[in-house]
Amino acid sequence: MKDNLKETLLQPIFKGNPITVLVLGICSSLAVTVQLKGAFVMALSVIIVTGLSSLIVSLMRNSIPNRIRIIVQLVVVAMMVILVDQVLKAFSYSVSKTLSVYIGLIITNCIVMGRIEAFALGNKPLPSLLDGLANGAGYGMILIIVAFFRELLGSGTLFGFRIIPQAVYDAGYMNNGLMILPPMALIILGCIIWIQRSIQKDLQEK
Amino acid sequence: MNTNGNTYTVIYSTVLVMVVAAVLAFAASSLKPFQNENVKKETITKVLMAATASSQSVAVTEDTDVMALYAQKIESAFFVDGNGKVAGQMNTGRDNIKDIQVATTSDLKKQNDIFKQIEKGDSSLLENLRLPVYIFDIDSQKVTVIPCYGAGLWGPIWGYIAVREDGKEILGAIFDHKGETPGLGAKIAEEPFYSQFKGKVFSDGAKKFSVVKGGAKGAEDGVDAVSGATITSQALDVTINTWVRYYEPYFAGIRQAAAEAAQALEAEAETSEAEASEEETGVEAVK
Numbered sequence: 096m097k098d099n100l101k102e103t104l105l106q107p108i109f110k111g112n113p114i115t116v117l118v119l120g121i122c123s124s125l126a127v128t129v130q131l132k133g134a135f136v137m138a139l140s141v142i143i144v145t146g147l148s149s150l151i152v153s154l155m156r157n158s159i160p161n162r163i164r165i166i167v168q169l170v171v172v173a174m175m176v177i178l179v180d181q182v183l184k185a186f187s188y189s190v191s192k193t194l195s196v197y198i199g200l201i202i203t204n205c206i207v208m209g210r211i212e213a214f215a216l217g218n219k220p221l222p223s224l225l226d227g228l229a230n231g232a233g234y235g236m237i238l239i240i241v242a243f244f245r246e247l248l249g250s251g252t253l254f255g256f257r258i259i260p261q262a263v264y265d266a267g268y269m270n271n272g273l274m275i276l277p278p279m280a281l282i283i284l285g286c287i288i289w290i291q292r293s294i295q296k297d298l299q300e301k
Numbered sequence: 302m303n304t305n306g307n308t309y310t311v312i313y314s315t316v317l318v319m320v321v322a323a324v325l326a327f328a329a330s331s332l333k334p335f336q337n338e339n340v341k342k343e344t345i346t347k348v349l350m351a352a353t354a355s356s357q358s359v360a361v362t363e364d365t366d367v368m369a370l371y372a373q374k375i376e377s378a379f380f381v382d383g384n385g386k387v388a389g390q391m392n393t394g395r396d397n398i399k400d401i402q403v404a405t406t407s408d409l410k411k412q413n414d415i416f417k418q419i420e421k422g423d424s425s426l427l428e429n430l431r432l433p434v435y436i437f438d439i440d441s442q443k444v445t446v447i448p449c450y451g452a453g454l455w456g457p458i459w460g461y462i463a464v465r466e467d468g469k470e471i472l473g474a475i476f477d478h479k480g481e482t483p484g485l486g487a488k489i490a491e492e493p494f495y496s497q498f499k500g501k502v503f504s505d506g507a508k509k510f511s512v513v514k515g516g517a518k519g520a521e522d523g524v525d526a527v528s529g530a531t532i533t534s535q536a537l538d539v540t541i542n543t544w545v546r547y548y549e550p551y552f553a554g555i556r557q558a559a560a561e562a563a564q565a566l567e568a569e570a571e572t573s574e575a576e577a578s579e580e581e582t583g584v585e586a587v588k
Contacts, residue, residue: 129483160310167317174321181328185335188343195480275484 103225107233114237115288116298119205124238125280127197131254134242136183136190138235140198142228144175145207149215149227151175156216168211169202176201206230241283249274344403345371347475351461352437352446354473355499359439368398376438378402383419383427385550391433404433406459409450416543432547436466444472447548451540454532456480458489458540462498467559468545468552474498476537486533497524509545512538 113119120141127137148171152159159167180198183191191198201207210230215223246252248271251259259268273279292298303309346367352374353359359374361367371394378391394401412430419426435446443466450459456479463472476489488494503509504522512534517523526534 158304158313160304160313162305163310163314166314170317170321174325177325178328181332181336184339185332188336188339272484276482 100222100225103222104229107226107230108236109233110295112233112237112291113206113209113230114234114284115291117206117209118288119209120234121281121284123197123200123204124234124241124284125277127194128238128242128245128280129249129275130193130246130252131239131242132190133193134235134238136187137194137197138231138238140179140183140194141201141204141206141234142231144172144179144201145210145231145234146224146228148172148175148207149211150220150224152211153215153218153220153223159216164216165208165212168208172207172211173202206234237284237287240287241280244283245274245280249279340405341401341403342367344405345401347477348403348435348446348448348461349374351463351473351475352435352439352444354463354475354496356439368394368401371401372398374437374439376436376443378433378435380404380431381434381548381551382432383430383547383550385552385554388428388431403435404431404448406450406457408433409448409459410457413450413543416547430547432544432551434548434551437463447544449540449544451536451543453478453481453536454486454530455482458533458536460489460495460537460540462541462545464503464552467556468548469502471498471501471503478533481533482530486527486530488527488530489533489537494524494527503545508542509549510538510541512541 107113111117114121114124123137128134148168151171152168155167155171176199179201180191183194183198207227210227214226218226243253246254247258251257251264251270271279304313346361349365349367349371350361353361359370361370375393375395378393379387380389380391382388391402391404392400408431412432415426415430433448437444437446444463445466445468446461446463447468448459448461450457452458458476458478458481460474460476462474464470465472474495476495478487478490481487481489501510501524502521509522511517511520511523512526513520513523514526514531514534516525526538
């Protein structure tokens, strides 16, 4: 049992990472990774949404009518997302402004619905909660890695603090403008997948 | 229990939706005051940043208590209609900081919608306009801040322009946007772009101000557009011109009043001079 829970928790972060292995949630990972701060809050929001909606659906799993289960899941996810959005707007306004529509778009993030449908509907609440949290964390981790490179190379800052000193700019260094545009996020993401696949040989297609 | 029956399904979905609706309604109404406060604070910050752009003594930084600074520096805040008449007051918060009233972007959007109707030919709506005017006392100078709001490339763009009392010389400007392209159109919200506005003037012609592609070449009534962001720059050009045009009656009124005051002063000076010379001749006559 304990090993099982540990597996549930670790699997989505490395071996079965929702972004790099399942290739879900790509859209938002391109959009919100210009700055670390935004990526960080987005990661946190997704962790909360996936964790709690998995928990709620798992608690309701025996009572949900099979024919409308997708709609029920959608309602639960939408409720969680709207709650997170409202809380951010109230207590972290500037971040909520940079993330703009992407918080609302967590609803359409395939990871959330995917985990509910694949895991929470058939498992007890505790494993479902852990599974949701872990998948959110796996997503968030990739988000933060991508944002790290994009902010460092695109703006020369990390969390808004200047990292690359002015002297380097004076010597002719320039921020890479391509880094702050979405295509570069896709390229970084591709590199991460490449690295992961060269380490985990079993992921490679024959 | 049969969870697949029709009755069960209908009842289940009804109850679920009602519960979710109740939770969301409760959350929305209890968080609303915080959210409104944030929006207000954001507006105040932007207005103050524009107003203090040319000031040596006051500057808005991240740590500034913007509400307190606003209440301290504001002289009056009011609405004018499209004919330049004052049509309502905003609370300046001098008695209680919490009461500060400002026109947020959603208020500006309403005005922008009225502009569109007026441009279609319904000029009676000019009276319905409620255009916000903020007058600050900064370094013992009167600084007027007016907003602007319009459509950018992907979403709305808006800004605040600080001008001298007569609405001619620009003291500072700040712009913001909802979702212009990062690295291109989004640059209108960055320092190198908006600091160009300092010291420029609105021209007397039909076109008040230009955001020029290819460089303003030192023109008094224009700034350089953001390169690579043609549509955003053009949109900003249109937005500024539209709003300044609707504020023109108000500033024309101020300029006229100032001219009349100056004339009256001159006339007074003349009469007193005349009196003085009359007295002189009187003295001579007595001699």
